[in-house]
Amino acid sequence: MTPHLQPYDVTREDEIREPLDFNRRTHLKHVDRTFKAEISSMIRLTEKEKLFHIRIVDPVERERFSFLPGQFVMLEVPGFGEVPISISGSNSQKGFIELCIRETGTVTTMLHRARPGAHVGIRGPFGTYFPMQKMKGHSILLIAGGLGLAPLRSPIIYVTENRSDYDQVHILYGTGDPSQLLFDYQYEQWRRIDGVNLSIIVDKPDSNWKGPVGVVTKLLDNISVPMNDTYAIVCGPPVMFKFVCTMLNRMGMPRDRMFVSLERRMHCGMGKCCRCNVGSTYVCMDGPVFDFWTVMNLKEAI
């Protein structure tokens, strides 16, 4: 007998049959399908952090994947869980995606235990990005505190790859003690780039430390750029970017020229699960990158 109500099969919709591409946000997609990816390499950065090179297995999907500095992916260990991780690498590089991950919960612990070659899943990219185009022709301050260097590394690489697009470039990085310094093997490389200034400060120096001591705001004392015509990207814990942004503003930088990246719990990345809601805003859709003026207007953001 023919049923009186005809079944509707969503998988027959034209849009959902197109190749999966999370950049086509308005299209109907298999939104929980994850790209199978291989951990092609793991680089130990500190006791707690490793840099993962993730390569999407399918060459066509790998080629289609594109992101902008500041965006994140949902990284999945099937059977264990899924976590939002900001992309730490270059967006001009097509072969693999770089993710800097701290060992802290169930999923990240599994990832740290994984061996190169293991298959994980990634969905994305999701979220907003740093407006690198808008910053063209201006000086840029790239400021990180602690693990904030992970999301900041992507715009740092972008700026170094497109150095001629920008005026002065200052990278300021502050962390707790020298053992927590991330990407220490790259500092020399960044410093050698013409017109890139890198300053690093630690709060608790060890006996070998020869650099400045204190918190990252101290590094701003030595910076002389036309503040009202400069952009800043500030990544780090809320207390850090609040201090830094307040100080930058006092030095003359408008609040809507400072960009920060917020961290929240996320279970979807697509403006559905609500876990990342701040006031009226989804961090996964309207963020994670916000200008500081917007952040000041969000309730409970910092």
Next chain:
Amino acid sequence: MLFKTLGKNEFRALVDIILESNEVIGPTQVDTDKDGKPIHKYQPVKTFEELDLKYENTGFSAKTYFLPYKENLSTWRFSEDDWTQEITYHLHPRAIIGLHACDINALLKLDKVMAREFFPSPYYLSRRRNTLIVGIDHEPCEGGFCRSLGTDTVNRGFDLFLTDLGDRYFVAIDSDRGYATLHKVAVRDVTEQDTTEYLEARGKIASGFGPDLEVKQLPNLLDIEFESDVWTKWGAKCLSCGSCSMVCPTCYCYGVSEFASMDFSEGAKVRQLYSCNLVDFAQVAGGHNFRPKRETRLKYRYYHQHRGFVEAYDEPKCVGCGRCGRACLAGISPPDIIGDLLAKEERA
């Protein structure tokens, strides 16, 4: 919109026809409360008799048929050192009979989040489009404040909508599927007498509502009163149990967790509805909790209902069904909290 009238016997015949080959869900009495009042629930029925279309309200909304409390998002099959992912969507057409206007308005709000603009959800769409919705008019229910939110009437989001005219129903038709289904039985064209009686019935319903709650200024008021002692007062009562979100027809927030079988042959990615009142809702890796206090979580729920959702979709998320107030173990209800906020403004 097209209108027809349908005799009650014909309506019964129509439900029987659908029951022959499809699942039918509707309000059924499942128990009585301590005062002897019937308790209703939307659940699958086998016969027309199980439906009680004169029900006042239900403890739970019908959202579980669109956003199940627990839903498998994908299944993993593990082999040696690899895995495959399987995803399936709901494929069975069914009918929900007897939804009130508030609950259909709730679906329209859920549509905005789950099925429009960004990342439309194939899981939700499959369930929504496979569900024939037959709504029904009813007298204002106790504790409901739907009229304050403009959700006491509805003119889309359903297939058929019934208004009881005694021996027959006045039927609004909002889809081709609804039209085709309706015409499986004998329907009549609307007469002048039908229209007169329909308008009388609507007028009687409209006059039964209590005074309106002023919600228009809430988006602004919630910003201004963010640090208000109203939140301390109600936050101290709140048990952070999350019952309000579970019974809410529009609360859609969820958590995703994954499982692997003991022998690691398979696993699952499961979505489970959550509540912003639960303690770990906004806790991030490393242990920091952005909303550690009960009052901040309670406030957040109201903020989302009447401020955040308005900003995103130009309408409040709340439909005024009153379920959260009835379900609350601590006796917290939206009209009380909103009333306190409004009173504070008036005193000032």
